[in-house]
Amino acid sequence: MSHGGDELLLASRALPDGLRQNELAVPGIHCGGCIRRIEQALTALPGIAQARVNLSTRRVTVRWRAADGPPPVRETLEGMGYEAHLQHGADDRPDATLSTLIRALAVAGFAAMNIMGLSVSVWSGATGETRDLFHWISAAIALPALAYSGRIFFASAWRALRRGQTNMDVPISIGVLLAFGMSLYDTLHHQPHAYFDASISLLFFLLIGRTLDHVMRERARTAVKGLSRLAAYGAMVVEEDGSQRYTPTEDIAPGMTILLAAGERVPVDATVLSGRSDLDCALLTGESAPQAVAAGSVLRAGTLNLTGPLTIRADAIADDSFLAEMVRLMEAAESGRSGYRRLADRAARLYAPVVHSAALLSFIGWMLATGDAHRAVTVAVAVLIITCPCALGLAVPMVHVIAARRLYERGIMMKDGSALERLGEVDTVLFDKTGTLTLGKPTLRRDGVSADHLAIAAALGAHSRHPYSRALAAFAGSPSPDFHSVVEKPGLGLEATVDGGAWRLGRAGWAIDGEGEGHDAGDAAETLLTLNGRFVAAFRFDDDSRPGAADAVAALRGAGLSLAVLSGDRAVPVARLADALGIATVHAEMLPGEKTAHIRALAGRGHKALMVGDGLNDAPALAAAHVSMTPATAADVGRQAADFVFLRPDMDAVPFAFAISVAARRLVRENFALAVIYNLIALPVAIAGFVTPLIAALAMSGSSIIVVANALRLRPARGAGRRRVGTAAPPRIAAAAQ
Structure with missing residues (x-):
């Protein structure tokens, strides 16, 4: 076996x-063509079962026998x-x-x-030696700028040519180098024209589009790194002789006894041996x-122990735990999404x-017509420059930058x-309940x-960090009894x-001696107040x-989209909220893997x-x-996993973003049409000589300006995302949703 193997x-x-x-x-991945070539080459290797490329993270995942x-x-x-x-592991290096x-x-802009x-x-009107001097100074400025700034395109073009392939950077590199070489030749022979300005301006405009596109792609991010950070670094393990030793999570084996203090995350899937506590299981169910x-x-790995110490027994190693499975789900989902081919990538294949x-x-x-090699090269360079994909390169990123600004506003x-392109294609909207359709914070009825x-109850609740206690503590301030002592019973309540x-303030079974009277003990979103074991008051909570x-x-719904709720919460509150909002399709008590499977099933049916x-479970x-x-109130991992984050509490952000995406998709197509029309007009003129x-470079710059100006027209459909938008959607939105 080789060292590499x-x-x-x-x-x-x-x-x-x-x-x-x-x-x-693989930091060199930058377009859809890279994805296609890498996946085809790796899949062809003996022993490879699957090869997937994630464009947003520039990572290749291979599975081999x-x-x-x-391999x-x-x-x-x-x-x-x-x-x-x-x-x-997670790559925290800066974006080189x-x-x-x-x-x-x-450098290109300065030059x-x-x-x-x-x-x-x-x-x-400068002529003679003065003109030649200006040409030589231009050459002296252009040469280092071409070498430094042009290497972005030259390296990519050379990699493609060395493999007997081509990409969009090949004609760019040929055009720029030919324009510079011909200009240098004309300067040496004291010709009146040189086109150093054309070659460097061409680089400048192309680099604008390349940089904007890279910035937008990099913001795609990966949430796997954030999800991995939920894993505990280690835990206090009780040895056979009774001694305690802090053990890294990856070294914890099934059967080990672990002491889990309040405030610590469960390191691996485990079973409670002794103790009582409350657990934040939002990672598993999403319920607040x-x-x-x-x-x-x-217990599941990654859940948070809130109120009391526990002694637990490890049931699995870290790689087989629930949190590790969540990470694998994320990796698989992100790799699947990377298969999406952007419009610009598909257009570039034909260019x-x-x-x-x-x-x-x-x-x-x-x-053949003139026998003049200089004239023939001049025309060929003009064709390469005038058809340069500056407009094509700016068509998508400029619209996306303007859309990002409109959304940010x-x-x-x-x-x-x-x-943004994918949002304009959706036909189904799936909502989580807790923290999404609701605010995720219990409020007292x-x-x-x-x-x-x-x-x-408020005076008692002030001594706990339990969500229900916090909701009650907000009403503190009125005269209340002078407590001699307040003790929190983990998993039960306050005494x-x-x-x-x-x-006592807490769960019914603990707060009441006997069955109690005057209350409904079947409501889980309920906290009881008792005096000497006798029922005094019941406090019920809602999630607004x-x-x-x-x-x-x-x-x-008016835009023609199908709606459904996918929630890990209990069926009754989910159904109650969905009915109030008019959403007919409801799926409750779903685990993270079940939500993902449901989405994949929809995709399998073409939705x-x-x-x-x-x-966290979303x-x-x-x-x-x-x-x-x-929403911005989501867990860190949720924010990292999502394509859009809305900062305001209002849900109007969802239809507004959809309207912007539809408008942006229309403008991108218009920009492509403008670029095609420009080339249909400019190409015959350039071929005709x-x-x-220089004129080709100016025309190319003009087409880029037109594309940018068209992108500035981006606006959502009138009234989109505002209150009382009504149910009637603009025809374009309805068509996009069907």
């Missing part, structure tokens, strides 16, 4: 059915011109590609500005209410062969430009509760002693719907879903959906 094997993770998996960081031995994955990628590194692009853009200034002098656990309760053919035929035609953050009893006995939820649902959720579903959105390389 040993390294691949050691860094791999075992999967069922005799498979192993590796992740490799262990019986066949480690030459890194060698193949490096042979294709892609630098590859085995990835052992963006830094390189910004520096290249700055283009100065060369244009010198060209003005030539255009103004903590769950009581006691001896025999099963290079057409431009190469036009330039080559122009050169051959003029050589309404408190919506867009992370990925491709998500004031009906039938006396002020005196509320004051006592305070007074001269008249003992007050988010402002604008009803209007947002009505607007989306494209928008997932709107906020909880992260895999957010990543698996065709596009996703989350009526255009110099």
Whole structure:
């Protein structure tokens, strides 16, 4: 086995059915063509079961058959011109590609500005030695700028040509180098014209589009890193001799006894041996209410112990735990989404062969017609420059940048430009309940509760961080008994002693001696107040719907979209809220994997879903959906997994973002049409020899300006995303949703 094979094997993770998996960081991935070539090349290797490329993270995931031995994955990628590194964890390095692009853009802009200034002098009538001097100064400025800024395109073009392939950077590189080379030749021979300004201006405009596009793609992010941070670094393990030792999570084995203090996360899937506590299980169910656990309760890795110490027994290793399964769901979902091909990527596949053919035929035609090689090269360069994809390169990123600005003005953050395209394609909207359609914070129902009893409960609640206690503590301030002591009973409630006995605030079974009277013990969203074990008052809590939820649902339904609720919460409150909002399809008590499976089933039937959720348990579903959105109050992992984050509490952000996406999709198509029309007009004129390389560069710049101006027209449909938008959608939106 080679050294590379040993390294691949050691860094791999075992999967069922005799498979192993590796992740490799490949920073050179930058377009849909890269995805296609890498996946085809790796899949063709013996032993490879699957190869998937994640464009947003620039990561390649390969699954290979262990019986066949480690395949030459890194060698193949490096042979294709892609630098590859085995990835052992989250990559927190700064974005070196963006830094390189910004520096290249700055150099090209500075050089283009100065060369244009010198060209003005030539255009103004400078002749003879003065003109030649300006040309030589222009060449001296252009050469280092071309070498430094142009390497972005030259390196990519060379990798493609070395493999006998082509990409959009090949004609760009040929056009820029030919324009510079011909200008240098004309300067040496004292010709009146040189086109250094054309070559460097061309680079400048192309780098603007490349940088904008990279920024939008990089905001796509990965949520796997954030989800992994929920894992505990280690836990206090009780040895056989009774001693205690802090053990890293990856070294915890099934059967080990662990001491879990309040405030710590469960390191691996486990069972409670002793103790009582409340657990924040939002990672599992998304429900805001903590769950009581006691001896025999099963715990999931990543859930948070809130109120009391527990002694637990490890049931699985870290790689087999629930949290590890969540991470794997995220990885699979994000890799699946990376298969989406953006409009710009698909258009770029057609560009290079057409431009190469036009330039080559122009050169051959003029050589046959005139026999003048200089003239033939000039025409070919003009064809390459005038058809340069500046407008095509700006068509998508400019619309996405303007859309990001429009969304930001309404408190919506867009992370990925491709998500804007995907949002305009959806036909189904799936909502989580807790924290999405609702605010995720319990509020007290004031009906039938006396002020005196509320004051006592508020005074007790101030001594706990339980969500229900916090909701009650908000009403503190009225006169209340002087408590001698207040003790929190983990998983049960609060007990305070007074001269008249003992007050209890908590679960019905603990707070009341016997069955109790005058209350309904079947309501789980209920806390009882008792004195000496006798029922005094019941406090019930609601999770209020988010402002604008009803209007947002009505607007989306009016746009022709199907609506459904996917929630890990209990069936009764989910059904109650869905009925109030007018959503007929309801799925309650769903685990994260079930949500993801439901979304994949919809995709299998040809539906494209928008997932709107906020909880830790929603992260895999957010990543698996065709596009996703989350409120800013969501868990960190939810925000990282989503394509859009809305900062305001109002749900109007959802229909507004959908309207913007439809308008943006229309403008992108218009920009492509403008670019095509420009080329249909400009290309014959250039082939006919009526255009110099400088005029070609100016025409190319003009087409780019037109595309930018068209992008500035981006506006949502009138009234979209506002209150009382009504149910009638603009025809374009309704068509997009069908």
